Amino acid sequence: PEGPQAVRILGQRETNLRVRAGEETYLSCHAEGNPPPSFSWHREIDGVLSDLAPTSKRPPSSSPSSSPQNSVVHVAQVRPQDAGSYLCRANNSHSVDQAVVQLVVYVPLRVQVSPPTQIVDVGRSASLRCLVSGLPIHSLVWFKDGVPLAELESGPSSSPRFEVGPREVLKLVRVQPEDAGMYQCLASNDFTTGQDSSQIRLGCKDGAQFLVGQYVTIHDNVISHVNITHARDEDGGLYACQARNAMGIALHTGRLNIYGPPFVRPVPPIKGVAGKNLQIQCPVSGYPIESISWERGGSLLPVTRMQRVYPNGTLILEHLQKTDEGILTCHAKGRQGQISSRDIHLRVVVPPKLMPFQFMNTVLREGMRAAVSCQLLEGDRPIDLVWEFEGKTISGGVANGITIRVPDEYSSTLVIDSLSSVHNGA
Numbered sequence: 001p002e003g004p005q006a007v008r009i010l011g012q013r014e015t016n017l018r019v020r021a022g023e024e025t026y027l028s029c030h031a032e033g034n035p036p037p038s039f040s041w042h043r044e045i046d047g048v049l050s051d052l053a054p055t056s057k058r059p060p061s062s063s064p065s066s067s068p069q070n071s072v073v074h075v076a077q078v079r080p081q082d083a084g085s086y087l088c089r090a091n092n093s094h095s096v097d098q099a100v101v102q103l104v105v106y107v108p109l110r111v112q113v114s115p116p117t118q119i120v121d122v123g124r125s126a127s128l129r130c131l132v133s134g135l136p137i138h139s140l141v142w143f144k145d146g147v148p149l150a151e152l153e154s155g156p157s158s159s160p161r162f163e164v165g166p167r168e169v170l171k172l173v174r175v176q177p178e179d180a181g182m183y184q185c186l187a188s189n190d191f192t193t194g195q196d197s198s199q200i201r202l203g204c205k206d207g208a209q210f211l212v213g214q215y216v217t218i219h220d221n222v223i224s225h226v227n228i229t230h231a232r233d234e235d236g237g238l239y240a241c242q243a244r245n246a247m248g249i250a251l252h253t254g255r256l257n258i259y260g261p262p263f264v265r266p267v268p269p270i271k272g273v274a275g276k277n278l279q280i281q282c283p284v285s286g287y288p289i290e291s292i293s294w295e296r297g298g299s300l301l302p303v304t305r306m307q308r309v310y311p312n313g314t315l316i317l318e319h320l321q322k323t324d325e326g327i328l329t330c331h332a333k334g335r336q337g338q339i340s341s342r343d344i345h346l347r348v349v350v351p352p353k354l355m356p357f358q359f360m361n362t363v364l365r366e367g368m369r370a371a372v373s374c375q376l377l378e379g380d381r382p383i384d385l386v387w388e389f390e391g392k393t394i395s396g397g398v399a400n401g402i403t404i405r406v407p408d409e410y411s412s413t414l415v416i417d418s419l420s421s422v423h424n425g426a
Contacts, residue, residue, distance in 0.1 A: 006095040007033035009088075013099045018191065019078045020406070021107045027073040029088030029099055037090040037097075039071035044085040052086070080105050080135060108406075109134035109187045109194030119203040120175045128198050130168040130185035142170050143184040146271045146347055177202060178266045186382050193409050195382040233260025236285035257287040262332035264342035272320045274350045282313035282330035286340070295329040320348050352379030368419050376410045385412040390425045 010030040019025045031037045041052035055074040071090075075082060083105040089098045112131045120126040132140065142149045142164065149162050149170075161179070163171040172179055184197040214224035222243070228235055236258035243250045265283040272278040282292050292313035294301040301307050301315065308316040313332070317324055325348045331341045355375040364370055374385055387394040387404055394402060394414070401423075403415040416423055 004094055005034035007031055007037045007090045007092050007097045009097045009099045016102045016104060018104045021078055021080055021105050023078055025075050025078055027086050027101045030070040031090035032069055033092045035092050036069050037092045040089045041073050042087040078105055106191045107134040108192050111185055111187050111194040111196040113185050113196040113198040117199045119201045121203045123174055126172040126175055126200055128170045128183055132187045136189050137187055138189040140168055140187045145181045145269050147269045178268045181268050193382050231258060233258045234263045234285045236287060237283055260286045261338040262286040262289055262334045262340040264330050264332050264340045267344045269345040271347050271349055274320050274348050276320055278317045278320055280315045284313055284332040286334060288335050289332055290335050291333045293331045322348050324348055349380045350378055352383050353377045364419055366419050369417055370419055371413055371415045373411055373413045387414050
């Protein structure tokens with residue numbers, strides 16, 4: 001401009017800059033005016049402004065011939081304590097203008113649940129601890145067999161089954177058979193998620209009703225047996241024996257019928273994979289049983305050709321869909337008209353699906369920069385996006401000129417700063 005001009009900040013006056021800890025970043029400020037403005041930087045700490053010195057180093061994308069009416073603060077390696085408000089002031093002899101950059105620093109979340117496995121007797125208590133590193137931590141949720149604990153506790157109950165105490169300790173009060181399974185701790189923020197899991201298995205008390213033993217004969221045959229002390233009518237049902245070695249698995253099932261009214265045992269939540277088939281067995285004891293039926297939402301199954309119900313209480317759901325999710329009810333009816341029912345919670349999880357990608361090999365040459373993005377099209381959380389090279393995992397940060405950037409939990413970008421022969425492969 002030919003005449004005097006007041007200083008004016010170009011772009012937004014308040015911006016948020018999100019950076020992963022350990023990475024390089026630039027805080028930039030652009031302004032115009034005549035005479036050309038001078039810049040000063042300040043950082044706000046507890047309401048007090050402290051001066052910062054701008055740097056001459058520019059981002060790699062900037063041109064040496066770019067306008068001189070800008071100022072940059074270069075942070076070579078961002079630390080968590082660098083997060084906060086940064087004020088840029090531009091002034092000339094006519095006026096002053098300013099802009100604020102909010103620097104948000106995040107550290108990838110890492111989760112560890114301890115102990116990884118726990119054997120608990122029925123009626124005893126159990127505790128799991130979720131250790132989370134990284135920041136910020138916006139939410140922490142516990143799951144059991146893929147179902148949030150809040151959903152499992154949504155029904156009427158005189159006392160809660162689960163308690164989450166200080167230091168993210170999950171306590172199971174008076175463990176019941178249905179409490180056995182996989183427990184998962186999921187931590188998340190706006191940038192990343194982290195998760196780990198632990199298994200709770202049921203043990204046997206002294207004088208347990210079921211005693212399992214095995215021995216080897218002189219002909220090297222392994223004989224396994226189950227002794228049931230003081231059998232009750234609810235002990236009837238389908239029993240399975242599984243033999244396993246390095247070459248495979250063999251399974252045999254047999255039904256034990258004990259005279260008595262029908263009884264459908266509790267079943268923990270069941271998880272199925274979308275697009276796959278799922279077989280569910282109604283665990284019925286009692287004898288004789290006149291009929292076993294399945295119901296969903298008040299409708300007797302099957303209602304579509306994708307559902308099959310067999311007289312022995314087996315339900316097969318073909319090509320699972322999200323719409324199959326919900327409460328299934330099994331009814332068992334005895335000869336005397338007695339009926340026993342049990343609800344089973346079915347959750348359908350969607351497996352991850354990635355958008356295909358490839359490098360432009362016909363264009364790339366040695367010394368060039370290359371980047372490729374991995375994008376998640378669908379899939380239920382939690383999901384980890386991991387890059388591999390020649391079968392080995394590429395860790396975060398910078399290694400062999402390779403940088404991994406994670407803008408959000410649904411995508412990941414791999415950047416090679418300078419291509420060379422060491423990057424050949426898959």
